[in-house]
Amino acid sequence: MAKSSSATASGSKKRRSKSGALTHEKVKSLGQELLSSRAHLNHAPALLALLTPSTPLSIALEALISLQSFFEPLLPSIPSASAAAAAAEGESGDPDLVFGAWLRQRFDEFVAALIELSVSPHSDDAIREVALDAFMDFVKLGKDGRFHSAIYHKFLHAVVHATDSIDPLLELLGSKYSKYADVCYFTYTSLDKITNSLGSQITGSGKDGLQNGDDSSEDRSVICICNIYNVLVHIPALDFQKESTFDMWSTVGISLKGEKNSSEGSSATHINKKLKVKFTKAWLAFLKLPLPLDVYKEVLATIHQNVIPSMPNPAILCDFLTRSYDIGGVISVMALSGLFILMTQHNLEYPKFYDKLYALLTPAVFMAKHRSVFLQLLDACLKSSYVSAHLAASFAKRLSRLALSAPPAGALIIIALIHNLLRRHPSINFLVHWEAPQDDTTGEASLPKKVGADPFNNEETDPTKSGAMCSSLWEIDTLRHHYTPAVSRFVASLENDLTIRAKTTEMKITDFSSGSYATVFRDEV
Structure with a gap:
């Protein structure tokens, strides 16, 4: 089995080159055989090779649906990445361990292909939607009903680092999945990690790479910052104040280590609190980045509507807003909305406020x-x-x-x-x-x-x-x-x-x- 798995992996490149010759009927037949018996497991790499944006739509859809039907029943038996790696290194003769390691590798390839189809601007709209739905199904089912945050993090990492437009994907993600509290929660969680990592890279390249003329690194950073902002905008905060219950995408919902998992046991108040905390962390991490001017202006123009109402303690934005207000010009004008709300509703004291306003x-x-x-x-x-x-x-x-x-x-x-x-x-x-005025008897006047x-x-x-x-x-x-x-x-x-x-x-x-x-x-x- 180990030899066959390595052989199929090495042979997948040959099949990829020949995939253009496969007809829809042939791909459908490969999928049916894969689902019928383990004797046809070698069809999985062949079908995986067809999951590219350049593959004809009908063939890619047929391959995707067949592979999804193949992997979903096997999800409980797919070992973790560490267990699969240990089995591969140990060269165990146990057929179950070998099959588990092979299955893990093929599943990871399938997830990567779904992410590529979702993110690529060259994907057809139909295959993008099917790929995203299939991926989100694995997010829901991948960990015994718990939200599979690990593969979702990989997805968001690919979205943030995409070099082409991600608007079609974000429209889908926002319209179909942003209504679920756990999707929002883990989106904010992953964006917080990705943004902090990006901030560290920018700081490092600012000291070394950018000073040496590494313009490409700077351009990539700007693209990533814009993508992070677009994700935050398309995955807006749920109406934390009004929600009495929250819809969950996964069976368990928002479940963390050390907590009793419960979609029933977690009260709406508890979920509300956790969502606000993650929302705040994601936005604060983003606002620490060196924002491009157009993004900076857009953030200032909407922060009083999109951010401040959903924060448990909006006064935490005072540094960002006062720093923006001190810049002068149009930036100060646009920072005024958020700063005014903090002053009038959240007891922010800003002694030089009217001096700055006068100067504007x-x-x-x-x-x-x-x-x-x-x-x-x-x-x-x-x-x-x-x-x-x-x-x-x-x-x-x-x-x-x-x-x-x-x-x-x-x-x-x-x-x-x-x-x-x-x-x-x-x-x-x-x-x-x-x-x-007329001079009085003393020869003085109150006015000039x-x-x-x-x-x-x-x-x-x-x-x-x-x-x-x-x-x-x-x-x-x-x-x-x-x-x-x-x-x-x-x-x-x-x-x-x-x-x-x-x-x-x-x-x-x-x-x-x-x-x-x-x-x-x-x-x-």
């Missing part, structure tokens, strides 16, 4: 892709009770100065934001109706004597030292003559007495935040 108010923000979300958050941040009169005046004045260079849609947003600030802080309404000089310092980074309380919103007055009628008419809203809160309402920033030159032009036409 530049003309470019009204052209940014994510300006709508940013401007809505800006209004929400300025609603806080922590905003003093001096701070509110500085923001109003900074926005007023931006009105001179903002596009028409931006001017509308600025007026709405200033309207809300004046209504929330009646003590700064004097900025609207500023009059040149020189008419036409603006004491506001737009270059000051500290909003409390900008001099806004000694200035006025004269820039807004210039909008009365704006070339866009919508802007010139809207300025009149600031002439109302906003200190009478009962007779006024706040502006909804959402009504203005998505405006652009295109919307202005469309409205005019």
Whole structure:
């Protein structure tokens, strides 16, 4: 038996070269003979040689189905890899041990072929789906009903290190299997291990390989990081808060060493807790990687929706978000959503928050892709009770100065934001109706004597030292003559007495935040 197994292994290459000559009927006959008797075990390598993306679809499907039918009943008798290796090294004459070692080797080849068919971009959609379903069946049945995490880890490792698009596979995996709690659990577990290993490799290559011009290593790392992110996105967190029961793919469900395996005994609360822990570890490991800029932006744009709600302690993200917020520019704008949630809902203290927010108010923000979300958050941040009169005046004045260079849609947003600030802080309404002061008997005035000089310092980074309380919103007055009628008419809203809160309402920033030159032009036409 040992000789025959080695012979068939060496002869599989010859069969592979001749596989193109096999017809569908011949492959079907080989499969039937393999299932009928052990005398035809040599058909297994021949069928395995047909499991390639280049094999005609009907032949590959027939071979795959025959091999799946062959291996499934034998799963309980397939020895572990270590036991099979020991039997092979010992050269035992026991036919059962020899057969077990041979069966282990063929099963590993079959699993590898299923992974290749699933991951390869050259696979037909039909064979990819059948291969994935067959593989997941072995994940379910491979360990007496326990989730076969070892071969699932191999699958995810191949997915992460794939150099071509894996979107078709991830669509399948997400739509068919992400609803099962144990699939999600072991996905997060494996991604945590793979990501940490990748991080160590990047650190090592950064010290040695990348400094020596190893661009290919860097490119591969970028591809792996993108693949990890795509897996995390396609295997989203289950609705941990609402689930009272969890569907399991394997019979046992989530079972770990030292725990009583139980799909019945593990309460939903216990499963919920374990899922959140693994989800958090996977995301934290990913966020430690040197993310490509496009992935970095996408993570920041969605982290408040896709990550924070499913973490048991979202404050653990404070380092990542504050570091992102400190970068400046568009990265800071996109980090604002997550940081705002941590501050308002999870008691994060960030003393320089408003200084950074003040610095983000530049003309470019009204052209940014994510300006709508940013401007809505800006209004929400300025609603806080922590905003003093001096701070509110500085923001109003900074926005007023931006009105001179903002596009028409931006001017509308600025007026709405200033309207809300004046209504929330009646003590700064004097900025609207500023009059040149007359010298008093002492020859001093509370405001600058020189008419036409603006004491506001737009270059000051500290909003409390900008001099806004000694200035006025004269820039807004210039909008009365704006070339866009919508802007010139809207300025009149600031002439109302906003200190009478009962007779006024706040502006909804959402009504203005998505405006652009295109919307202005469309409205005019």
